[in-house]
Amino acid sequence: MKIAVKYLIFMLLLAFISCGEKPQKQAETLSKSEMKSSMEKANRYLLNEEETDIENYIKRHGLAMTSTGTGLRYQILKQGSERKIGKGERVTLEYELHSIAGDLIYSSENEGVKDFVVGEGAVESGLDEAMTYLHRGDVAKLIIPFHLGFGLHGDDNRIPEYATLVYTIKIIDNQ
16 A cells, blocks of 8 residues: 555656656747747737727827827827927926826826936937927827837836836926
8 A cells, every 4th residue: 555655656746747847848849930929929919909008098088199100109288389309408397107097107296307318218218209299398198108118027116017108298498
């Protein structure tokens, strides 16, 4: 009887160990092209899902947004001065940052204004890009897809991974 129990335990361990090896061997046999194809499909899926979420948000809120080639969307809610913002210029923003679900993430009321030089990469690339379409004093709404925001990892604080961001900004005309 004791031998039968030991044999059963041995067989279960052997089965467990061999089951654990199969996925590893399968992963090792995937070619680079298969892996690349799989990653491309996953990325396309994520981008399509995000695109659907953004379009639904725009429709729900009755927005008339302009879309750029990168996927950034913006709408000027209130026109400021005639002076367009260029790369290398310092800008100061009052802002509210929400998730696409509507949750407030950050705001200038709580965190202070954002102050940065356009084109130096000090902020999310989508926010930086948006400045090149706007004028001093503008009030605008921006939708920043995750690849132009905080990407796959978020900001390790309040912005989660793969977060689509919705900014409402006012560019303070302090120049």
